[in-house]
Amino acid sequence: MSKILKSPPEKAYYMVEVEAGKTYFWCACGKSKNAPFCDGSHSGSEFNPVRYEAETNKVVSFCWCHKSKTPPLCDGSHKEL
Secondary structure, eight states: OOEEEEETTTSSSEEEEEOOOEEEOOOSSOOOOOTTTTTSTTTSSSSEEEEEEOSSSSEEEEEEESSOSSSTTTTGGGGGO
8 A cells, every 4th residue: 555655735746655566646637635646536627647657665756746847756846836
């Protein structure tokens, strides 16, 4: 089971402990109540979730400002907002 380690302000990121071999679907619309993961809130919009496959057990930073050039992962773009 994934563990969200930090719940940040909207213009930042979520640090999540991911498990090797598991697939995660990152919310691309920004409306999910299960952030940073998709909960289907995008239905009827132009947005689709982004698939992320964990290759190893580790902590990753999922973008939540939605400005990352490397979605679904944070690239620090929130620092420019």
